[in-house]
Amino acid sequence: MAIKSELTLPVVISAGIHIGVIVALALGISFDDKPKHMPMAQSAPVVQAVVVDQQRINDHAEKLKKQRADTQRKEKERQADLDRQAKKARDEVRKEQNRIKQLEIQRKQKEQETITANNAAKAAKQKELAEKAKAEKATAQRKQQEAERKAAEQKADEKRKREEAAAAKKREDDRKRKEEAERKRKAEDAERQRQENEMAEAMAAEQVALSATRGRQVVSEVNKYTAMITSAIQRRLIVDESMRGKSCVVNVRLAKDGFVTSSKTLSGDPVVCRAAKTAINKAGRLPVSSEADVYEKMKEINLTVSPEFN
CATH class of the missing domain: 1.20.58 (Methane Monooxygenase Hydroxylase; Chain G, domain 1)
Structure with a gap:
């Protein structure tokens, strides 16, 4: 103008x-x-x-x-x-705004997944504490039963001594009382054996409960670190439209510090498999637990890599 x-x-x-x-x-x-x-x-x-x-x-x-x-x-x-x-x-x-919106949605989804995983870990921890408290209660009951058994044995010994002293005065009565004492002693031995058996069973049940708790915790940790490893690979995965709807199964071996010692494709689309191996090589070191029993479960894992599209 x-x-x-x-x-x-x-x-x-x-x-x-x-x-x-x-x-x-x-x-x-x-x-x-x-x-x-x-x-x-x-x-x-x-x-x-x-x-x-x-x-x-x-x-x-x-x-x-x-x-x-x-x-x-x-x-x-x-x-x-x-x-x-x-x-x-x-x-x-407008395109940039849409891309930012999609990134924000993905960030919120990842954040929600992290919250869910943390909540699951907290729930597992609470369950572990509850089972530990239950085991401690069983141990306290076992100790109480042991104390009661020892008290009963002591009382039986005192009773037998009194009966033996009385038997010195009257042999016939002593014989009868000895027979009665023997009968009671056998009954008490049987009762003591029963209590010992119950105590052994309680200790075995306690050990089984502790092993089961740790097993569930190990599975939870393995699942958590597997999800973290998959996420780390997905972030480095370069995708294109030819990979939509396809996947690849990859075997990964990890050192204790998370360093990738080897990776090989087991099955899947060749293009996706090449992209997955490239992403694993870029990562170099992946998340891994410092706990020995958890690492033992995931030092060699199979992962399914599926390209994600916005």
């Missing part, structure tokens, strides 16, 4: 000058007080000059009109080009 304003002023000035020339010529011809008689030989050049000047004015006006049209056309083309550039910029901004 600034260019149009700059061009309009010269055009107006030029048109004004030419109109003034035309008016001056008209006044010079038509408004003399007394027309002067001029020879015919002199009037012909005046008419010719007026015609020539009028032609020059028309030519110049046409030239100015063409210049103005060219200027307007160029301005329209420039404005159209600016509009195209603005539209392209808006489209790129």
